[in-house]
Each structure stands twice: as C-alpha cells, then as structure tokens.
Amino acid sequence: MNRAFKQSLALIAVFATAPAIAETRPGDVKVDDMMVAEPIAEERGDPAEGRKVFADRGLGNCLACHVNADLKGELFQGNVGPAMDGVAGRWEPAQLRAIVVNAKKVFGDQTIMPGFYTLDVGVDVAEKFKGKTILSAQQVEDVVAYLETLKSE
Amino acid sequence: MKKSTIAWIALMAVTAQPLGASALADPVSDSLEIDGQAMITEAPAPKEPAGHPFEVVKSGWLYREPETRSMEMDSFENPGMLNVERGEEIWNTVEGEAGKSCASCHNEASESMKGVGAHYPKWNANAGKPINIELQINACRENQMKAEPYKFDAQDQKDLSAYIKHQSLGMPVEVDLSAGDMMSWWEKGKERYYLRTGQLNLACATCHEANNGLYLRADHLSQGNTNGFPTYRLKQGNLVSLHNRFRGCIRDTRAEQPKAFSDELMALEVYTAWRGGGLSVETPAVRQ
Numbered sequence: 373m374n375r376a377f378k379q380s381l382a383l384i385a386v387f388a389t390a391p392a393i394a395e396t397r398p399g400d401v402k403v404d405d406m407m408v409a410e411p412i413a414e415e416r417g418d419p420a421e422g423r424k425v426f427a428d429r430g431l432g433n434c435l436a437c438h439v440n441a442d443l444k445g446e447l448f449q450g451n452v453g454p455a456m457d458g459v460a461g462r463w464e465p466a467q468l469r470a471i472v473v474n475a476k477k478v479f480g481d482q483t484i485m486p487g488f489y490t491l492d493v494g495v496d497v498a499e500k501f502k503g504k505t506i507l508s509a510q511q512v513e514d515v516v517a518y519l520e521t522l523k524s525e
Numbered sequence: 526m527k528k529s530t531i532a533w534i535a536l537m538a539v540t541a542q543p544l545g546a547s548a549l550a551d552p553v554s555d556s557l558e559i560d561g562q563a564m565i566t567e568a569p570a571p572k573e574p575a576g577h578p579f580e581v582v583k584s585g586w587l588y589r590e591p592e593t594r595s596m597e598m599d600s601f602e603n604p605g606m607l608n609v610e611r612g613e614e615i616w617n618t619v620e621g622e623a624g625k626s627c628a629s630c631h632n633e634a635s636e637s638m639k640g641v642g643a644h645y646p647k648w649n650a651n652a653g654k655p656i657n658i659e660l661q662i663n664a665c666r667e668n669q670m671k672a673e674p675y676k677f678d679a680q681d682q683k684d685l686s687a688y689i690k691h692q693s694l695g696m697p698v699e700v701d702l703s704a705g706d707m708m709s710w711w712e713k714g715k716e717r718y719y720l721r722t723g724q725l726n727l728a729c730a731t732c733h734e735a736n737n738g739l740y741l742r743a744d745h746l747s748q749g750n751t752n753g754f755p756t757y758r759l760k761q762g763n764l765v766s767l768h769n770r771f772r773g774c775i776r777d778t779r780a781e782q783p784k785a786f787s788d789e790l791m792a793l794e795v796y797t798a799w800r801g802g803g804l805s806v807e808t809p810a811v812r813q
Contacts, residue, residue, distance in 0.1 A: 493726045
C-alpha cells in the first residue's frame with residue numbers, strides 16, 4: 373500500500389466519524405446512577421418536536437404504553453406504563469434522559485420499555501433496524517425537553 | 526432514586542386507564558356459549574410440567590370488546606363460519622392423482638375429526654418432530670392424495686384447518702407431552718417464549734405474561750392463547766393462521782421473522798398449546 377493511499381484511508385476514517393463530535397454515539401452514552409447528566413446531541417432539545425416524536429407511531433410511539441393528558445386528541449393511549457402527567461415533577465432531566473436512552477438501566481432488565489438510544493437490544497434484529505437506534509440523539513433530547521414541560525398532575 | 530418510585534407506582538394504579546376507552550384493564554368475567562354450547566374460557570393452569578406462570582388460563586375472548594365477543598357467540602354472525610363451510614367443500618373435493626378427497630379416507634368429519642384438533646400439535650414418529658394440523662393436511666395430500674402440498678397460508682389451507690379444528694368446538698385443548706421427544710420441543714418453545722427479540726427487545730412473556738390485561742395502544746393484551754386458531758380477524762377480514770400470528774408478533778418487536786412451520790415456531794406452538802391447556806377449542810374465534 374503506498375503512502376498517499378494510506379493517508380487517504382486515514383482521512384476517510386476521520387470524516388466518517390465526524391458527526392460523533394456533535395453527538396454522543398449510543399455505545400458512548402454512560403448511564404451513571406440512573407442518570408445521563410450531559411445532553412447527547414449538539415442542539416438543545418425542542419419540546420415541540422419532542423411532542424411530535426412522543427405521539428408518532430413510527431418514532432417514539434410512547435402513547436402505546438403511556439397515557440398523556442397533554443395529547444388528549446390522540447386516540448388509543450395505552451396503559452402498560454404510568455401516565456406521563458406531572459412526570460417532570462417526579463424525575464430530574466438527567467434521569468428522564470437516562471430513562472429514554474435505556475430504560476433497563478433505570479427500571480431493571482425486566483422492564484417492557486424499550487431503550488430508545490442503545491444498541492443493547494434483543495436478538496435477530498430485522499435487517500433494516502440493525503445497528504440503529506430507535507430514536508436519534510437529537511430526538512432523544514427533544515423528547516426529554518418535552519417531558520420537562522409535563523408539570524401538572 | 527429521586528421523588529420516590531413509590532409515587533409513580535401508586536399513580537400508575539390510579540391513572541392506568543386508557544383515555545377514551547370505556548373498558549377496564551382486566552379481562553371481563555363473562556361466559557361464552559356458542560349456539561348454546563358452553564365454552565371453557567377460564568381453566569386452572571396445567572400443573573405438569575411444573576412452572577406455569579398463571580393460576581388460571583384465560584381465553585383471548587375475555588379480552589375483546591363486547592361487539593367482538595358477541596359475534597363469536599352466534600355462528601350466523603361469526604364471519605369465520607363461511608370459511609368453515611368452504612372447508613367442508615374442500616373436505617369433500619377430490620384432488621390429486623390418487624383421485625381421492627379427505628372424505629374418501631375419513632368419511633364424515635363430524636365423527637372422524639371430533640377431538641382431533643384439540644390434541645394438536647402432536648408427535649409424529651415419521652417426521653421425528655411434532656406436527657400441526659396444517660402439516661398433517663399436507664402429509665395427507667402428498668402421501669394419500671398425490672396432490673401438491675398447500676403453500677403456507679393458502680386460503681384452502683386456512684379454511685380446511687378451521688373446518689377440522691371446528692369439529693372439536695368446546696373440547697379442552699390437551700397436548701400429549703409424553704409422546705416421543707415432545708418434552709424437548711416444549712423446552713425449546715419455553716426458551717423461545719422468554720427470548721427477547723428485535724430492536725424493541727421484547728419477549729412473548731413481556732407482553733402476554735407480565736403485561737396481559739393492560740392496553741398497548743388500542744390492543745388489550747391477552748395471555749396469547751392459541752385455542753381459537755385459525756381465528757377470524759376483523760382487521761384482515763379473513764382467517765389468520767397461528768404461525769401468521771406468531772410471525773406478526775415477532776415482527777412487531779422489529780426482529781427477523783422465523784419461517785412458518787420452522788422448528789422455532791413449531792416449538793412455540795407446542796409450548797403455547799400447553800400454556801393454554803384446558804381451554805375450549807373456539808375455532809374460528811373472532812378477534813379484532
């Protein structure tokens with residue numbers, strides 16, 4: 373292999389990982405004492421976007437399991453998990469981020485709640501979801517920002 | 526942990542109510558009669574082998590909306606009965622090079638098939654594994670009728686399976702785990718039942734054991750029993766086979782789906798039939 377070629381390979385490696393500077397990769401997010409203290413995306417979370425992600429069946433689909441009075445208009449809210457009303461009063465932002473990133477690190481291995489930003493998942497993942505997280509780092513921040521607005525019981 | 530875990534557990538109990546749905550979280554306590562014949566929709570859980578997670582096994586019928594429940598009570602209202610009638614025609618139709626129909630060998634299904642469906646899946650010494658009704662039908666077609674086996678989920682396969690199972694309506698499901706190597710299939714099925722799959726990281730048990738009685742969106746989670754299959758699903762407007770249902774549940778975890786009749790799904794069929802042992806065959810049950 374000639375030198376120029378080696379250099380270009382190294383360059384490709386640098387560019388390919390460039391976005392990691394802006395957001396933390398799933399494997400690098402540390403859940404400490406049920407908290408993820410630092411934001412994992414570059415932009416601040418946008419609660420309006422987070423509200424959409426929360427309801428969207430193809431994204432968070434959080435309503436599958438959680439009742440949320442703030443989204444009264446949405447039919448068929450599940451009750452597998454607790455209601456989201458007043459959730460901001462029950463958990464700190466760093467804890468909410470940990471719950472959304474990987475609920476198993478907070479509630480234990482047996483929880484039904486999926487980890488939305490982890491690659492620690494089940495076996496036989498379908499081809500199109502392999503190596504991918506359910507939400508992007510930015511969407512996680514958006515959802516956390518949205519949960520922070522849910523103050524009233 | 527901050528702001529007590531206890532608080533949300535308590536909250537969960539109070540607010541765990543889907544908005545806009547009138548139904549309670551628990552299954553109803555109601556009795557099912559189909560054309561006047563009583564069905565066993567709640568039965569003491571099988572004791573052998575040990576380790577059944579429930580005290581009482583419950584039919585999926587108890588988890589459905591009142592309109593869906595009442596459709597199953599009257600065979601004129603049950604749309605799946607049209608498929609059963611079509612199954613009867615297939616039973617009597619000659620096909621294949623041997624010039625035979627099912628009836629050529631088995632005569633009246635109401636006599637020869639009574640109780641048969643309640644005891645499947647069943648150990649098959651020739652195959653060296655358990656087979657279900659669909660595979661038995663295919664074996665008859667190939668070996669006795671010299672006809673092509675049905676492709677998975679061919680309409681005729683579903684209609685004929687439903688017709689055969691329907692001959693056991695009301696009879697309790699009971700699989701014979703002492704035959705051949707059935708226990709090792711039961712073990713394999715059990716392992717699979719607790720195996721978490723897919724990006725959503727869920728096992729059968731996560732939904733049907735730990736969370737049955739609760740709502741996942743509009744779906745009232747049942748124990749996932751198999752006594753009503755093939756079931757008539759209103760959403761599809763057609764019969765749905767058991768392996769189709771298994772594959773759908775696995776797909777919903779965002780995992781690759783095992784093939785119909787694969788060893789994985791046959792093992793699951795053995796294990797889930799045992800889990801729902803004692804419940805009446807309800808084929809064709811009506812589901813949403």
